[in-house]
Amino acid sequence: MQANIRHQVSPYLVFFIIYDSQVGVGILGFQRTIAAKAGYDAWIGVLVAGCLVQLFIWVMYNLLEKADGDIIDVHTNIFGNVLGKFFSFFIIIYYWLASTSVLLGFIEIIQVWMFPTIPSLIVSILILITVYYCISGGFRVVVGLSFISFIFPQLLLIFLYFFPLKMAHFSNLLPIMNHSLMDLVDSTKSSMYTIAGTETLLMYYPFIRDPKASKKFAHLGVLFTTLLYTVSSIVAFTFYSEEQLKTTIWPELSLTKVIQLSFLERFEYLYISMYLIIVTGTITVLLWCASRGLKKIFNRKQKYTLLILSLLSVVLCQLNNESFKEILNKFITQTNLWIFYGYIPILLLLLTLLKRGNKNG
Numbered sequence: 309m310q311a312n313i314r315h316q317v318s319p320y321l322v323f324f325i326i327y328d329s330q331v332g333v334g335i336l337g338f339q340r341t342i343a344a345k346a347g348y349d350a351w352i353g354v355l356v357a358g359c360l361v362q363l364f365i366w367v368m369y370n371l372l373e374k375a376d377g378d379i380i381d382v383h384t385n386i387f388g389n390v391l392g393k394f395f396s397f398f399i400i401i402y403y404w405l406a407s408t409s410v411l412l413g414f415i416e417i418i419q420v421w422m423f424p425t426i427p428s429l430i431v432s433i434l435i436l437i438t439v440y441y442c443i444s445g446g447f448r449v450v451v452g453l454s455f456i457s458f459i460f461p462q463l464l465l466i467f468l469y470f471f472p473l474k475m476a477h478f479s480n481l482l483p484i485m486n487h488s489l490m491d492l493v494d495s496t497k498s499s500m501y502t503i504a505g506t507e508t509l510l511m512y513y514p515f516i517r518d519p520k521a522s523k524k525f526a527h528l529g530v531l532f533t534t535l536l537y538t539v540s541s542i543v544a545f546t547f548y549s550e551e552q553l554k555t556t557i558w559p560e561l562s563l564t565k566v567i568q569l570s571f572l573e574r575f576e577y578l579y580i581s582m583y584l585i586i587v588t589g590t591i592t593v594l595l596w597c598a599s600r601g602l603k604k605i606f607n608r609k610q611k612y613t614l615l616i617l618s619l620l621s622v623v624l625c626q627l628n629n630e631s632f633k634e635i636l637n638k639f640i641t642q643t644n645l646w647i648f649y650g651y652i653p654i655l656l657l658l659l660t661l662l663k664r665g666n667k668n669g
Contacts, residue, residue: 326529329505353495358534
């Protein structure tokens with residue numbers, strides 16, 4: 309069931325929602341992770357992952373068109389009201405944990421690069437207050453934040469790649485394809501988590517004014533982020549040696565050290581501050597999906613479900629240690645791969661068979 313037209317957004321804005329859902333803190337450090345699997349051939353894995361995400365977009369649109377609603381409507385059509393909401397609840401928990409993971413990752417960056425003594429409590433509360441304010445304004449405000457985070461600062465940050473390219477060694481990329489197929493598969497799996505985020509479409513689909521017209525913009529959004537991640541990995545691979553990359557936790561963030569301006573000594577401070585807009589947009593989209601889902605499942609106002617999720621996120625952010633973050637990231641990675649690239653295609657098959665059965669009946 310489509311949302312009220314007053315709350316819907318134009319089809320072309322899906323491009324910006326897809327971008328904002330996919331680009332989070334992962335782009336600042338994924339280069340080291342994928343290179344550990346396939347060396348400097350890992351950029352090929354990023355392209356392959358992008359192609360798989362394009363296929364996933366097609367699967368989601370077909371599924372949501374048949375249900376004429378979001379993922380909760382899909383589950384209700386297939387499994388009934390009670391069991392359907394039960395399965396939907398796990399999807400909602402994934403959205404919430406994914407938003408918390410992004411928040412934890414950015415808090416760590418702030419504490420390491422800018423303010424080592426600042427408590428996680430203060431940072432998490434300040435960011436989540438902004439997120440709560442945006443979501444309370446409705447879905448159109450959420451999309452507006454996604455649009456702003458693309459126009460500024462993302463377009464500005466792209467031009468910063470020219471600085472490290474002046475010292476690039478493209479011979480690092482040669483010879484191409486000198487790793488095994490399994491190495492490239494592992495690199496692709498790592499890239500899949502990094503460029504995840506398109507699954508938010510499963511919740512905001514009813515808020516698109518003309519869903520069919522938005523398909524091309526969704527695919528263009530994935531194409532843009534795939535190229536962005538590919539360029540980011542190639543820039544890092546041509547700048548760092550393999551030994552340097554193994555010990556550099558945030559390769560893209562470390563690249564900002566080569567940027568020297570006469571009026572600015574520590575450019576990374578400005579970079580992280582600008583990136584806060586992008587990260588806030590990502591968290592906002594994910595928390596909107598989670599709070600909207602709980603609203604439909606438990607029939608409660610979204611402002612209450614949003615407040616509960618925000619408070620729980622603040623609590624989780626106090627567990628800001630490496631072991632907890634590793635467990636959380638591993639859980640989100642596995643959930644993303646199995647649910648959205650295994651379970652969702654199965655749902656499409658089940659719903660297709662159900663619709664055919666109803667027609668024949």
